[in-house]
Amino acid sequence: MSGTRTSVIPTENELSTQVARALERKGFHITREAKVNPFLDAHADIYAQRPDGPRLVVEVKRSPNSVSVEAVQQVQQYARLLGESSHEPVLGLVVSPGPFTPGAEYYAGAVTPRVYLATREGLSRALDRIIRDWPPQ
Amino acid sequence: MADRSDNRVLNEHREVCAFLLHMLLEAGQPREGAGPFTWVDLGCGAARILHAVREGVAHDLRRQLSYTGYDKADAAGATDRLKGAGLHDRSAVVTGFDVERQLGDVAAGCAELVTLTNVVHEIDPARLPAVLLGAVWLLKPKGYLLVYDVERLADQDAWGDPGKATGEWDAVTWSRDRITNVVAALLQALGAATGPVVGRWIHQQTTGWTAVVRRADLHVTADAAARAARDVHQAVSVALAGQFADCRAYIEAIMRDIEGLASADDEHRRNVVLGRVRRDLPHQLRNYHAMSRHLGGSEANAVAFRLPAGVRAPAAAPATGR
Numbered sequence: 003m004s005g006t007r008t009s010v011i012p013t014e015n016e017l018s019t020q021v022a023r024a025l026e027r028k029g030f031h032i033t034r035e036a037k038v039n040p041f042l043d044a045h046a047d048i049y050a051q052r053p054d055g056p057r058l059v060v061e062v063k064r065s066p067n068s069v070s071v072e073a074v075q076q077v078q079q080y081a082r083l084l085g086e087s088s089h090e091p092v093l094g095l096v097v098s099p100g101p102f103t104p105g106a107e108y109y110a111g112a113v114t115p116r117v118y119l120a121t122r123e124g125l126s127r128a129l130d131r132i133i134r135d136w137p138p139q
Numbered sequence: 140m141a142d143r144s145d146n147r148v149l150n151e152h153r154e155v156c157a158f159l160l161h162m163l164l165e166a167g168q169p170r171e172g173a174g175p176f177t178w179v180d181l182g183c184g185a186a187r188i189l190h191a192v193r194e195g196v197a198h199d200l201r202r203q204l205s206y207t208g209y210d211k212a213d214a215a216g217a218t219d220r221l222k223g224a225g226l227h228d229r230s231a232v233v234t235g236f237d238v239e240r241q242l243g244d245v246a247a248g249c250a251e252l253v254t255l256t257n258v259v260h261e262i263d264p265a266r267l268p269a270v271l272l273g274a275v276w277l278l279k280p281k282g283y284l285l286v287y288d289v290e291r292l293a294d295q296d297a298w299g300d301p302g303k304a305t306g307e308w309d310a311v312t313w314s315r316d317r318i319t320n321v322v323a324a325l326l327q328a329l330g331a332a333t334g335p336v337v338g339r340w341i342h343q344q345t346t347g348w349t350a351v352v353r354r355a356d357l358h359v360t361a362d363a364a365a366r367a368a369r370d371v372h373q374a375v376s377v378a379l380a381g382q383f384a385d386c387r388a389y390i391e392a393i394m395r396d397i398e399g400l401a402s403a404d405d406e407h408r409r410n411v412v413l414g415r416v417r418r419d420l421p422h423q424l425r426n427y428h429a430m431s432r433h434l435g436g437s438e439a440n441a442v443a444f445r446l447p448a449g450v451r452a453p454a455a456a457p458a459t460g461r
Contacts, residue, residue, distance in 0.1 A: 016441060068408040070415055071392040075385075079316040087334060103408060104393035104399040112388035114381070 017122060018047060018062045021097050025050045028129045030058065049084075056136040057092045059084060066100035069119070073111045074102075078110075078117045091115060091138050097125055114138075152256045152287045152434050153188045155340060155349055157195035159285055163252060164200040175205035175229060179250040179277055181238045181270075182258030183208025186217040189224040198225065206230040209245070211237050239266040242273030250277045252285065259288040259318075260310040264433045268371035271325055272364065278354035286322075286350045290314050293344045311429045312422075314385075315339050315348040317378040322350045324374035328367035330358035383430045385453045390423050 022032055030050035034109055036058035048060035059081045077094035084090035094117040096102075096110075102119050110117040115138045180188060186208045191398060192201065203246055206226050208214065210233075215231035236244075240254075255289045262270050274284050291312050313321075315337055322335040333356070340347040357363075396412040 006193060027215060068405060068411060070411050071396065072415060072419070075389065078385075083316040083319060086316075086323070101408075103396045105394070105396035105411065105412075107397050109388050109392035112391065113385055 017064070017097065017099055020122065021125060022048060022058060024125050024129060025058075025060070028126075028133065029053070030056070030129075047083050052133065056087070056131065056133055056137075057090060058117065059092055060095045060097065063096065063098040063100070066098075068100055069096060069098045069102045069106050070104040071103065072084050074106045074110045074117050075113075076121070078113050078115070081115060081117070085115070093118065093132060093136075093138060095120065095132065097122070104124075143189065152289070152347060154193035154195060155287050155347070156188055156254055156256050156285060157191035157253055159283075159351070160192065160252065161200065162206075163195045163283065164203060176203045176252070177205045177250045177279075178207070178252045178254070178255070179245065180206065180254045181242070181274060182261065183210045183214070183217075184233060185210075185211065185214045186220045186232050188256060189220040189226065189252075192226075193224040200233070201225050204230070209234040209236040209238060210234060239263060239270060242270065242277070245277055247276045247425075248279050251279055251282050252278045253282065254285045254287075256285070256287045259286060260292065260312045261307065263309075264311055264375050267321070268368055268377050271321075271371060272367055275325075275329070275352060275354065275357065280354055282354045284352040284354070286352075287340075287347060288313065288318075289342075290346045290348065291426070308425065309429050309432060310425075311379070311382075311433060312426055314382060315380070317382045318348055318350065320378050321371060321374045322352070322414075324355070324370045325367055326328060326352065328370040328410040329358065329363050331356045379430060379434060383427070383434060386430065387429045390420070390427060393420050393423070 010067065025032055025048070027050050028045060031052070032050045039090045047062045048058070050060060059077060061077045063073065064126070074094075074096060077096050081092045081094035093115055097120045099122055102110075107119060110119050113128055118128050118132055153219060160178070180186070186206075188208075189206070192204075192206075196204075201224060204226055206221070206224075207230065208217065212234065214232040214234050217229070221227040221230050221232070237257065254404055255270070255274060258265065259270075273288075275288075278284060289312060291308060292310060294417075319337045322337060326333075326335055335350055335352075338349045393415060397416065400409055400412055
């Protein structure tokens with residue numbers, strides 16, 4: 003996750019851009035380039051890191067349909083892979099324009115490291131929580 | 140060990156192996172001297188991987204091969220497959236061979252390529268460190284170890300034939316992120332300068348992972364071997380406990396989604412949840428059952444899995460017989 007200093011703002015859709023802007027407002031540096039493991043690069047929308055530590059893999063859902071547990075599991079696994087490849091913890095964040103299923107919400111909080119879920123409206127609060135909770139237990 | 144039918148949908152692991160083999164042969168690596176390119180295929184089943192070799196590796200390259208497959212089960216049709224691939228002159232399939240316990244019977248440093256394709260899920264996790272280390276031991280100084288497996292079994296593997304007890308009920312399928320830690324522990328203990336890159340394969344019915352270990356990257360000494368045995372065991376223990384916890388959380392999550400359907404009027408959500416129930420829940424339950432057995436849920440295991448100090452043992456599911 004380290005290595006590049008150029009912010010890359012996703013432009014695929016409006017929510018991706020909104021997420022990227024919100025991350026930057028919270029002091030995150032954004033890059034698409036996962037320098038640690040090239041296999042991971044295709045699987046997350048945004049990689050973001052704050053200078054004081056918090057590192058994130060962010061998945062931005064496009065569809066307003068419910069987000070299921072499988073999507074949360076994928077982000078969790080990539081966050082763990084990336085974290086353990088770099089020997090530094092990495093958290094997962096899923097942002098969706100639609101709701102999360104009860105199972106997705108349960109799973110996100112039950113696994114280690116936990117995955118943060120945010121709707122468009124709750125994004126700022128979720129980022130505050132990530133910063134507050136860092137480093138993950 | 141790996142396959143029971145020519146008509147199975149999941150043939151991709153053979154193609155993965157044939158692809159790597161072709162690349163190695165074409166590049167002239169890691170062959171040493173003028174002898175044949177020696178390939179040891181552990182858990183070869185009925186050597187059906189040779190179908191992919193016949194189709195995916197050029198004839199003039201195949202002529203350089205010396206293939207030896209090892210498996211506990213009877214390798215029906217293996218001789219024909221060896222002939223079909225043009226390998227019968229200096230190749231063989233050894234049956235009655237227990238990969239988990241007899242790797243020491245194979246000459247160390249004998250192979251340019253050692254493969255474990257679609258086998259790891261069948262290995263008792265307590266034996267996995269010894270199998271991985273044993274496989275490394277078989278490599279020549281420039282040899283390669285290719286390990287491929289699926290993250291979840293195809294349905295016919297998981298449940299077996301209707302009416303017959305052929306399902307792989309004790310099989311623990313490893314997720315790519317968990318197995319990465321195990322391979323990382325192996326590489327680190329054996330002095331590799333770089334960590335593992337475990338690739339992911341997305342198949343029609345499932346997903347798989349591939350780990351490649353280059354013997355030339357390792358510094359194998361007696362001390363390193365002892366350290367690796369300990370560290371890989373620790374890594375397997377942690378990975379198994381972690382994967383078990385994830386699996387339990389996943390099952391609980393699906394149950395909550397099912398409960399939530401009663402009040403859901405979202406048709407898409409209903410379809411997603413029901414699709415997940417059909418597709419994922421059986422796999423998760425089977426893996427939960429298998430992991431709980433290996434974590435000490437049953438005295439039926441020949442080798443009880445011992446968690447190292449500091450690793451919390453999850454509650455075990457009730458054990459049922461195979």
